[in-house]
Amino acid sequence: MADQGSGGNVIAAICNIFFPGLGQLVQGRILAALVFAIIVFGGYALWFLVIPPIIGAIFHLWAIIDAARFRTYR
Template structure:
């Protein structure tokens, strides 16, 4: 089971740095990945995508599998 700060979460966070939602996809959280990617894409149109981008990185890094 991977917890906060685990190698898997660090890799997921790095993936989210590249593309928002990719880290969640790597963790198998398809719905979260779609939502975060979609929100980031929409918000980048008005130059606020960095908010979701940063949230996506933090969310991937802090994920705790249940």
């Protein structure tokens, strides 16, 4: 992947909109993808409680922003 704001990061951020963690997986960050997916889907699965869906929504937004701002360090 290229630097922040590149086309690859935009595609990764768009992937995260539809499936949390998919953008990180596209970027090759498997652990981050798993963490985001588990927290977001776990939070959304507990929709009948108040706090978990809010946490899930925050992490969903964080996953999108994280994929868009990712920078490789050389």
